[in-house]
Amino acid sequence: MTVKAFLGFPSGFLWGCATAAHQVEGQNNNTWSRWERVPGRVHGNHTADQACEWWAGRWAEDFDRAAALNNNAQRISIEWSRLVPTPDAWDEAAAERYRAMLSGLRDRGMKPMITLHHFTEPLWFADRGGWTMDDAPAHFAYFARRAAETFGDLCDLWCTINEPLVYATQGYLFRRWAPGKSGVRLMRRVVAGLVRSHAAAYYAIKGVQPHASIGYALHYLGLHSHWPQLVNNIGTRALDRFMNLSFTDALMSGVLRLPGGNIPVPNVTGTLDWIGLQFYHEFQAGLNFLKPGSLFLEYGKPRGMVLGPDSWGGINPSALYEAIKRLWSRYQLPIIVTESGVPDPDDHLRPGYIVESVKAMWHAVGYGFPVLGYFFWSLIDNFEWAEGYDPRFNFGLYKVDRETGERTARPSAALYGEICAANGLSTEMVARYAPDLMPKLFPNGKP
Ligand code: BGC
DSSP: OOOOOEEEOOTTOEEEEEOOHHHHSOOOOSHHHHHHTSTTSSGGGOOSSSTTOIIIIIHHHHHHHHHHTTOSEEEEEOOHHHHOSSTTOOOHHHHHHHHHHHHHHHHTTOEEEEEEESSOOOHHHHHTTGGGSTTHHHHHHHHHHHHHHHHTTTOOEEEEEEOHHHHHHHHHTSOSSTTOOOOHHHHHHHHHHHHHHHHHHHHHHHHHOTTOEEEEEEEEEEEEEOSSHHHHHHHHHHHHIIIIIHHHHHHHHSEEEETTEEEEOTTOTTOOSEEEEEEEEEEEEEEOTTOGGGTTEEEEOOTTSEEOSGGGOEEOGGGHHHHHHHHHHHHOOOEEEEEEOOOOTTOSSHHHHHHHHHHHHHHHHHTTOOEEEEEESOSBOOOOGGGTTOGGGOOOSEEEOTTTOOEEEOHHHHHHHHHHHHTEEEHHHHHHHOGGGHHHHSGGGOO
């Protein structure tokens, strides 16, 4: 039986890729640039000094690539440390470069989304106390206001903070990322500072651009309990509430519920126009009383799933549907998939990953859940934080040769380009790029 079906999306659906300033620009001088200088912190002692050379001008050719993949949107981040090099400054030359990039996206038919904070800060901000400072929200709001004033004619889609809880746990609990601190009390203060700063940035942008559409990006972990489930469910539920719900709940209720107790966060409710969902992996979790430093919790790889490298967990793209459904039922806010991708240098998994994710999203849209767009992580291989340029963590639709900087399309680039052009996924695309998935995605010949 030949199966023929087309899984179409609503018109105006955003299809793009996502990148982050520090991971692609090069020549930065921020908290991560300082962190990378110390040997042993990043795989191979790599630094992001070169990255993908966007600051040196290669953004233009990479935006051509995104346009060639029929992207109609693109999520980039702007670097706070460049634009606000000292507390009350605004660097016009840096702003001009970002204006050129944003115009470059629009000229190529792509709607920009700007992320304000993607894991890096100016050194002056960190050295004064970072997110624990009482005036952290005011500093972040200054950046947001100036950005809206400067770029508001080119962009009205804003993501304030990328994955606040990943940032807070990696940097203030597990010591894997800048600033490499460890302590539950400190981490709690950082998360509270991020909640307040998100809201302050929201009001700052709306003050300049009332029609702006503003969200933040949530890293959603698929979680399952270790055996014995009855005991470990306690830990898994706690982890789920903390990582998947606490930040958004705080923005809805004004109370931040964290391990160690609740923190009131006044004047933050109603500061989300949409939720950015970042969906990558699933873990098995449970309690481990020998690990106080990780909140007595432990992650493992789920059984029976395709597994990613090192600590990546299991790869299960169809569970994107469950994540969307849960966020919609809980918050009744539109959802944009602001990141979704897979570490896969040889492109063995990526085509299947893309078609399964798109099918899951189509399923969600079909149930009436308002999903507005999908941003694939990532357009090109880039600097993957503590993993540096370790090829096992290559996420790009385009492979980047680290010696020459040459970009080569992986097969999944063409697939994603076809999906974006068609505003949907056809059985014929699945048959060509991921034939093994035909029975799973179209059992009995139906989607
Ligand atoms: C982050 C990206 C990162 C990607 C892949 C996301 O959590 O926002 O910066 O490169 O995951 O690990």
